[in-house]
Amino acid sequence: MKKLILIVGAILLIILFPLFTNNMYHLYLMNRALIHSILATGLVFLTGFAGQISLGQAGFYAIGAYTSAYFTVRLGLPISIGVIAGVVLSVVAGFLLSIPSFKLKAFFLSLVTIAFGQIVWMLVINLTPITGGPYGFFGIPFYSVGNNMLSYGQVFWLFGGILLVSVFIMYRIKHSHFGRAMLAMNDDDVATETCGISTKKLKIAAFGFSAGLAGLAGALYAHLAGFLSPEPFTFFESSNFVAMAVVGGLRHMSGGVVGGIGLTLLPEFLRFGGWENYYLMVTSLIVIVIIIFVPMGLGPILENLFRKVFKLKRSNTKTL
Amino acid sequence: MLQDILQIIVSGASIGATYGLVGLGVVFLWLTISRINFANISSAMLGAYLFYSFYTQLNLGFFISFVLSIAVIALYGLGLRAFIYEPIRKRGGGRLEFVVATLMLCTFWLNLIIVTYGALPKPFPPVFGGSQDFISLGGIRIPTLYLNIYLVIGILMVFIYFLLNKTLIGKSFRAAAQNREAAALMGIDVKVTTSLSFILATCVVGIAGILLAPIYFVSLELGGGSIGVKGFASAVLGGLTNPYGTILGGISLGLLENFSTLYISSTYRDIISFSVLVAVLILKPSGIFNWKSKKI
Numbered sequence: 255m256k257k258l259i260l261i262v263g264a265i266l267l268i269i270l271f272p273l274f275t276n277n278m279y280h281l282y283l284m285n286r287a288l289i290h291s292i293l294a295t296g297l298v299f300l301t302g303f304a305g306q307i308s309l310g311q312a313g314f315y316a317i318g319a320y321t322s323a324y325f326t327v328r329l330g331l332p333i334s335i336g337v338i339a340g341v342v343l344s345v346v347a348g349f350l351l352s353i354p355s356f357k358l359k360a361f362f363l364s365l366v367t368i369a370f371g372q373i374v375w376m377l378v379i380n381l382t383p384i385t386g387g388p389y390g391f392f393g394i395p396f397y398s399v400g401n402n403m404l405s406y407g408q409v410f411w412l413f414g415g416i417l418l419v420s421v422f423i424m425y426r427i428k429h430s431h432f433g434r435a436m437l438a439m440n441d442d443d444v445a446t447e448t449c450g451i452s453t454k455k456l457k458i459a460a461f462g463f464s465a466g467l468a469g470l471a472g473a474l475y476a477h478l479a480g481f482l483s484p485e486p487f488t489f490f491e492s493s494n495f496v497a498m499a500v501v502g503g504l505r506h507m508s509g510g511v512v513g514g515i516g517l518t519l520l521p522e523f524l525r526f527g528g529w530e531n532y533y534l535m536v537t538s539l540i541v542i543v544i545i546i547f548v549p550m551g552l553g554p555i556l557e558n559l560f561r562k563v564f565k566l567k568r569s570n571t572k573t574l
Numbered sequence: 575m576l577q578d579i580l581q582i583i584v585s586g587a588s589i590g591a592t593y594g595l596v597g598l599g600v601v602f603l604w605l606t607i608s609r610i611n612f613a614n615i616s617s618a619m620l621g622a623y624l625f626y627s628f629y630t631q632l633n634l635g636f637f638i639s640f641v642l643s644i645a646v647i648a649l650y651g652l653g654l655r656a657f658i659y660e661p662i663r664k665r666g667g668g669r670l671e672f673v674v675a676t677l678m679l680c681t682f683w684l685n686l687i688i689v690t691y692g693a694l695p696k697p698f699p700p701v702f703g704g705s706q707d708f709i710s711l712g713g714i715r716i717p718t719l720y721l722n723i724y725l726v727i728g729i730l731m732v733f734i735y736f737l738l739n740k741t742l743i744g745k746s747f748r749a750a751a752q753n754r755e756a757a758a759l760m761g762i763d764v765k766v767t768t769s770l771s772f773i774l775a776t777c778v779v780g781i782a783g784i785l786l787a788p789i790y791f792v793s794l795e796l797g798g799g800s801i802g803v804k805g806f807a808s809a810v811l812g813g814l815t816n817p818y819g820t821i822l823g824g825i826s827l828g829l830l831e832n833f834s835t836l837y838i839s840s841t842y843r844d845i846i847s848f849s850v851l852v853a854v855l856i857l858k859p860s861g862i863f864n865w866k867s868k869k870i
Contacts (some may be wrong), residue, residue, distance in 0.1 A: 307670060309677075354856050360669055361610050365806055366855055369848040372803060376848075380841045490798065493612075493677035500674045531689050538682040542658070545675045547669040 268414030272407030276319030281406035287414040289471045291514030293497040296467030302504030304460035305362040305440030310371030311495045314344040314465045316487035323394045340473035341466050348465025371492050378484050391482040404572045497541050503551025512553040580714050582832045590828020591727050594798040594821035595782035596805025605751040606771040610671050613679040617776040618783025619797030625784045626792045636701050651776030656813050684797050687787035695793030723785050807851040813861025822863045
């Protein structure tokens with residue numbers, strides 16, 4: 255019942271938000287926040303549930319974005335096929351990146367993922383015929399149905415729907431046989447292996463799923479922005495994504511959403527609060543402080559807050 | 575042809591040795607607290623910018639500027655322990671929290687430098703010899719800059735050797751690195767050795783930053799470019815626990831880079847070195863220069 259209220263609340267929030275504001279910039283920003291939430295949700299799945307660190311998530315993001323851009327602009331295919339191609343290609347890359355994780359743990363694995371992200375970034379810069387290199391990739395079509403371009407508000411609904419679906423899929427996986435095995439692997443993968451569970455399969459699946467979500471986010475971003483430059487795909491973006499997952503709460507379903515929205519909007523709030531030069535500095539300081547003082551992340555705190563609010567209301571109605 | 579190859583060996587080895595110094599920062603922290611400071615390379619950037627401001631803006635002279643900037647970097651190392659490592663450990667944060675905190679610290683320093691110095695690279699004062707100074711040795715031109723890099727790294731390695739092997743504090747550092755609990759039971763103050771490892775880590779990377787500045791300019795490249803990853807790579811090649819192996823790992827990485835520039839292409843130079851890093855990690859995670867992993 256409580257969960258139903260939460261889900262209905264989330265859907266209502268997504269439906270109502272575009273009706274409140276007509277400011278294009280705010281809507282664009284919220285769309286970016288939803289894209290980041292999709293990506294951070296995948297990272298929560300990979301790191302929080304399956305226990306594999308990835309500092310190269312921007313690599314998948316880039317693969318998704320450039321694949322979809324290439325398919326729609328150079329090959330003239332519809333957006334939906336471009337997005338699907340981007341997701342498929344990044345899932346394949348995710349499968350490949352899961353191979354080192356069979357042998358390596360923690361820091362060594364994160365080094366491999368950093369190297370992966372850097373290699374993709376270098377390819378983005380140097381493969382000028384395909385990616386446009388440092389000059390950028392222009393003329394990527396915006397979302398449209400038939401001949402009608404969608405408005406930012408409608409795109410917001412689309413992205414919100416995709417985010418809800420991916421969180422729901424993740425929720426179902428977490429509470430399945432598969433998800434429990436994954437949580438067990440996070441605690442101790444040798445013990446899990448001795449129970450007859452193939453940790454290799456779990457790792458392949460976890461990397462594939464989170465890479466797919468990152469590729470999806472990248473493809474969605476490509477069509478939202480209309481052009482691509484190498485900047486959103488650097489190592490710093492990868493570390494930003496990990497920060498979103500950690501600030502949101504690594505072991506909670508809501509972690510990706512809270513972190514993605516929070517860390518996309520916080521710098522913008524600071525920027526408009528008269529901190530033009532210092533906002534990135536202050537953002538990173540705030541993240542450090544949150545990590546030190548709330549290592550569990552902000553997601554569970556918000557969840558508890560919601561739960562308390564709803565419980566209060568429900569108990570009130572009961573007594574009344 | 576042979577001359578070209580020798581020339582490339584000289585320059586590759588000198589730049590590689592500085593990668594090794596950056597890697598040393600990783601090794602010292604890994605030895606004592608088994609954590610990786612992802613803001614490792616920020617110390618290099620801070621070192622270069624501090625030296626730049628002391629030397630060119632305050633005109634303090636080479637020696638005083640050098641000592642002052644290293645002293646500030648040492649203080650930064652202590653602060654890193656007091657304000658990042660200890661609070662996270664106390665609140666039960668694991669490795670991942672430390673990783674993210676240091677990643678954010680890296681962003682913080684980059685933006686602080688952008689705000690205070692601007693994003694444009696600054697020319698480094700020619701304290702290690704100008705760009706045209708070189709010594710001819712049988713047809714090979716060795717820039718004085720590279721000679722100075724070798725000199726500083728040589729002095730540093732001798733210093734580290736004596737500090738770790740001949741002094742009491744170095745011995746307690748090694749003991750605590752091998753087994754924290756046992757060392758604490760033997761009456762070694764683990765807090766002191768942890769502080770020492772933080773200071774060593776930041777100072778060595780700071781010196782590397784000052785040495786790299788004439789090559790890369792005093793620029794943000796030092797704090798956010800691929801040099802940091804190459805530092806990690808050289809530490810991994812050396813097996814993460816062996817300071818001398820790390821320097822060797824850095825040198826071989828520098829050589830590999832220069833030879834791939836010569837024979838393949840300069841655009842794919844970094845891709846090749848990162849691929850080698852991944853291959854080494856997968857095939858031999860304990861490092862290729864790890865002859866004596868127990869002893870440091």
